[in-house]
Amino acid sequence: MDKENLDQIVWKGDPTGIFFVKSAYMSLSNQPSGYTDDVFNLLWQAKATPKALITTWRILLDRLPTSNNLIKRGMMGISPNKVWKGMWVTIVRCIWEQRNLVVFKQGVSDAEEIFHSAQLSSWLRLKHRMFKVSREAV
Template identity: 35%
Template sequence: AQSLDRWQWQPDPDKGYTVRGAYQLLTSQVPSTIDEAEDLIWHTQVPLKVAIFAWRLLRDRLPTKVNLVTRGILSQEAHFCTSGCGAVESAQHLFISCDIFGSLWALVRSWIGFSSVDPFSLRDHFVQFTYSAAGLRACRSFLQLIWLTSV
């Protein structure tokens, strides 16, 4: 059976695409931390390779064991953290919640004198950490540098 392919505007399949509909869709969405985090990554004092690493980290594009298992490069049994803690090795686990590697953040927070950041995701952690300096732009920039150099 042959059928013709066709484009369909998902937000309003009946009426199709309209400029007004696209505008309403874009203006009705709450800005996400994705955009905010990606804007914060590109800091002028951070080497490009560090910024690219952070960009890949926040997009979950690093070769963690979970990602390698998903791509069929490693077997399902090989997805445990390299620290030996027994947890599944994801970017979130390695950089935030691992008892071995994630403990760096407690040391960084005590060094700069800030209270804990509750990370729901790596993006949230980055944005919350950066904005924990209240409204001072210079302090935010400094915290950006600390976060980017700590990952």
């Protein structure tokens, strides 16, 4: 097979046709490259904590989880108060399950296991809720 008939993968996000993370970032940020390059080069050169740099970066990209941004992304179907209450209920349930493991199956009480179980259960519940809310918005 000659070179003219070979299939080729071309990345349209870069004039060379080669994929670079920077070109993907530029495509996703939807900013003219000169603007983004200048601002972000200055930002990443600043002497600040990573948290401060990331917060500033998110502000510049309008990606802070403000009420408006969360609403735009269909993620405000749950009030923070309900989330905290739901997490508390989940933790109580995980403590109860751990207690039953100890009492009925001669298990060992493990606070870290309770924490991880509650964390996973809460995350799965929120994920399910966010998926449901975003589907309802469509």
